[in-house]
Amino acid sequence: MTTFRAFDDQEVIEFLRKQVPDGTVRTDEATLKRYSFSANLTDDDSGLALAYVAAESTRDIQGTLKAARKFHLPVIPQAQTTSTVIGSDGIAGGILLSTAKMNRIIEISKEDSLAVVQPGVVNGDLDQAARKQGMFYAPDPGSRPMSGIGGNVATNAGGMSTVKYGATKDNVLGVKVVLADGREVQFGGRTLKQAFGYDLTQLMVGSEGTLGIITEVIVKLLPIPLGTPVMGVAFFENMTALAKAVTAIRISGVAPTMLEALDGKTVAALDRYEGTHYAQASAAMLIFKLDNGGETSMRVVQKILDEQRASNVTVTTEPKRQAELEQLRRDMLPAVFAGQNHIMEDMAVPLSQLAPLMDYIQDLSDRLDVQIYTAGHAGDGNVHPTIVWPKAETTVPEKVIVALQAMFKQTLKMGGTITGEHAVGMLKNQWNNAELGEAVDQLQHQIKAVFDPLNLLNPKRKIN
Numbered sequence: 001m002t003t004f005r006a007f008d009d010q011e012v013i014e015f016l017r018k019q020v021p022d023g024t025v026r027t028d029e030a031t032l033k034r035y036s037f038s039a040n041l042t043d044d045d046s047g048l049a050l051a052y053v054a055a056e057s058t059r060d061i062q063g064t065l066k067a068a069r070k071f072h073l074p075v076i077p078q079a080q081t082t083s084t085v086i087g088s089d090g091i092a093g094g095i096l097l098s099t100a101k102m103n104r105i106i107e108i109s110k111e112d113s114l115a116v117v118q119p120g121v122v123n124g125d126l127d128q129a130a131r132k133q134g135m136f137y138a139p140d141p142g143s144r145p146m147s148g149i150g151g152n153v154a155t156n157a158g159g160m161s162t163v164k165y166g167a168t169k170d171n172v173l174g175v176k177v178v179l180a181d182g183r184e185v186q187f188g189g190r191t192l193k194q195a196f197g198y199d200l201t202q203l204m205v206g207s208e209g210t211l212g213i214i215t216e217v218i219v220k221l222l223p224i225p226l227g228t229p230v231m232g233v234a235f236f237e238n239m240t241a242l243a244k245a246v247t248a249i250r251i252s253g254v255a256p257t258m259l260e261a262l263d264g265k266t267v268a269a270l271d272r273y274e275g276t277h278y279a280q281a282s283a284a285m286l287i288f289k290l291d292n293g294g295e296t297s298m299r300v301v302q303k304i305l306d307e308q309r310a311s312n313v314t315v316t317t318e319p320k321r322q323a324e325l326e327q328l329r330r331d332m333l334p335a336v337f338a339g340q341n342h343i344m345e346d347m348a349v350p351l352s353q354l355a356p357l358m359d360y361i362q363d364l365s366d367r368l369d370v371q372i373y374t375a376g377h378a379g380d381g382n383v384h385p386t387i388v389w390p391k392a393e394t395t396v397p398e399k400v401i402v403a404l405q406a407m408f409k410q411t412l413k414m415g416g417t418i419t420g421e422h423a424v425g426m427l428k429n430q431w432n433n434a435e436l437g438e439a440v441d442q443l444q445h446q447i448k449a450v451f452d453p454l455n456l457l458n459p460k461r462k463i464n
Contacts, residue, residue, distance in 0.1 A: 012071050013051055016095070019063025023056040023101070035078065035098070036090025049076070049090035056101045058215050061178045064097050065213070068456045069180070075456050077209035079120050079148035084344065085425030087155065087208055087461055097213065099150055105129055106216070112190055113221050114173060119150020119214045123157075126219075135221040138165035141421070142330050150214045156206035158421030160258045160329065163250070163379030164291075167421060169205045171220045177204055177212035180452040190218060203447070208423050209458040211451040225292040229257075231322040232315035233278075234286045234305050239263045239362070239374060242284040243355035245308035246378040249288070250351060252304060254297040258289035259379030260329050266336060266373045270328060273335035286310070286378070287329055289322070333386070336373045340388040343400065347411040348382040348420030360410050361385050370403045382420040408434075429464040 017025045026032070027050070036049045050073065053064050068075045074094035081088055081100075090096055103120035110133050117126055124144045127137040140159035141147055147157065153175065158167040165171070174188025188194060188201035204211060236242040239261060246259050262270070264283035271279045278285060290297050298315065305313055316322060333344065349357050358374065361383075365372040376383035385407060387400050408418045412435055419428055433441045444463050448455070 007071060009050060012067070012073070015070065016051055016053070016064065016067040019067050020053055020055070020060045021057070021063065023060040024054040026052040026054070032090070032096075035081065035096050038081065038083070038086070038089050047090040047092055049096045050093050052096040052098065054098050054101050058176075058178060058184055061097065061099070061213050061215060062182045062184070064095060065178060065180060065182050065456070068095060069182075069454065072454060073456065074459050075213075076458055077150075077154070077213050079151040079154075080122065080143075080146055082143045082147045082151060083155070083425060084346075084422050085419075085427045087423055087425035087458075088151075089426075091459065099213070099215070100148065102150075102215070103148070108133055108135070108221070110135055110221075113192075113223075114190060114218055115221055116216060116218050117149050118216060119148055119153075121149045123147050123149060123152055130221050131224065134224055136224055137171070137219060138222055139168045139171055142333065149217050149219065153205055153214055153217055154208050155423035156421065158377065158380070158382060160260055160326070160377060162377060162382070162421075163259055164255055164257045165222070169202060172201060172205055172217060173220060174201055174218035175204050175214055176216035177214055179212045180454065180457055184215060185212075188218065192220075206423065208425065208462040210448060210462045211457065213457070227292045227294050228317050229289060229291045229322065230294075230298050230315060230317055231258075231287070231289040231325055232301075232313060233325065234288070234310040234313040236284045236286065236308070236310055239284045239358040240355045241308065242286050243358050243378060245286065245304060245310060247351055247354065248304045248308060249301055250379055252300050254290060254300050256288055256301075256379060257291040258287065258326075259377070260287040260375070261285070261378035261383075262287070262329070262332060262375040263373065265371070266332055266375045269335040269338070269373065270332060273331060273338060274328065276328070287325055332375050333384075336375075336386050336388065339391060341391055341393065341396075342386055342388045343396070343404065344384055344386040345404065345407065345418075346382070346384055346420050346422040347407065347416055347418050348380070349411060349414045349416035351381050353414040353416065354378060354381050354383075357383065357411065357414060357416075361407065364403055364406055368399045368403050368406075370397075370399050372403070377420075380420075381416070424462050426461055429460070429462060432463055 031052050055061050074091045078088045078098045099119040102118040104118045106116040108115045140161045141157040152168045156169050178184045262285045267285045268279040371388045373386045
């Protein structure tokens with residue numbers, strides 16, 4: 001059927017350019033393809049955006065949304081484009097709105113134990129700047145060297161230190177947000193306690209750009225702990241045994257900063273990738289860290305490791321060696337992904353269910369004959385099973401889909417969640433009803449309608 005358009009693309013682009021006073025509007029094909037498609041989305045024209053806006057100010061964001069309202073165009077917020085769940089890929093005919101150039105650290109206040117930053121500030125850069133003043137920024141997702149604070153807030157990113165310091169949501173005091181109607185509003189503030197009104201700050205954390213565009217964030221900073229950090233590795237017969245040791249350490253009172261688990265397959269993949277020889281030690285590998293507590297805490301951990309029959313335990317206080325161990329954990333994904341098709345998952349279960357989940361994943365791998373590499377943040381019950389299959393297979397094998405569905409259902413049955421720290425995006429938005437229930441699923445859509453009645457902000461993401 002023939003449709004009669006009120007405006008052609010050139011009219012839309014010309015209007016958009018007039019609304020962006022400080023930033024840049026790009027419409028060349030190379031730019032649109034670069035930012036419309038990630039490795040998570042098939043590279044075809046179905047998701048090619050109409051324009052890419054590199055915003056440099058709040059005015060640019062407000063102007064972009066003005067154009068979106070006028071022409072009813074979807075707006076896809078981006079910062080450093082590190083999403084793993086198709087959360088910021090292009091939508092056909094939409095506007096990609098990047099805040100990557102809004103990357104200024106506005107303030108670091110040691111007295112108030114906070115920082116005020118723009119959304120494009122890279123997580124690791126903020127932490128380094130804070131450390132120069134004797135403070136640090138705790139949330140440390142695997143993408144710390146490249147992901148932006150705005151994206152971290154939008155997805156409620158986690159990381160290795162969540163076991164002690166919490167996820168992003170536990171470290172955000174306030175946000176400035178441009179709403180779909182163009183108003184910039186402030187939620188939260190600089191106080192460590194705040195009980196007035198509904199907590200709209202936390203509503204924005206994890207909203208994945210579907211309720212507003214973040215323009216500024218107030219985050220907590222913490223003083224660098226006294227004493228010498230201790231870091232070490234220990235090996236276990238399997239992931240189930242490791243999970244039991246993690247539970248014992250977690251409730252012992254030593255407050256570890258890191259409890260990271262890697263199964264035997266993952267350790268072997270790291271050996272191939274790094275040229276190391278850890279796989280010769282045993283099956284499952286635990287990387288642990290204590291940032292304070294000293295000898296007393298380490299004695300407690302050592303006793304637990306002995307009781308849980310850990311082997312090849314090594315401990316170091318050497319900063320260079322500790323950095324190498326942290327990098328080893330960060331290299332886990334590229335090591336597993338190398339030369340294979342892959343799907344990495346992100347489930348979290350109550351701590352009491354971690355060992356049973358490990359058992360289930362291993363049994364599922366054997367039963368369906370699928371290759372599953374399992375690693376994750378064992379200290380907070382967050383695991384990342386990664387299913388791989390040969391590069392030569394151009395479509396996802398049916399047994400991989402079956403395995404994913406089975407892991408999701410089992411995780412929910414255990415009282416867990418099927419996205420611990422990577423957000424929902426488009427990959428899991430059809431599971432809202434399964435995880436949240438019908439009543440809460442409906443409330444999610446009602447909240448979306450209040451903030452974004454025209455459904456312009458990152459549609460099709462977060463909720464289906």
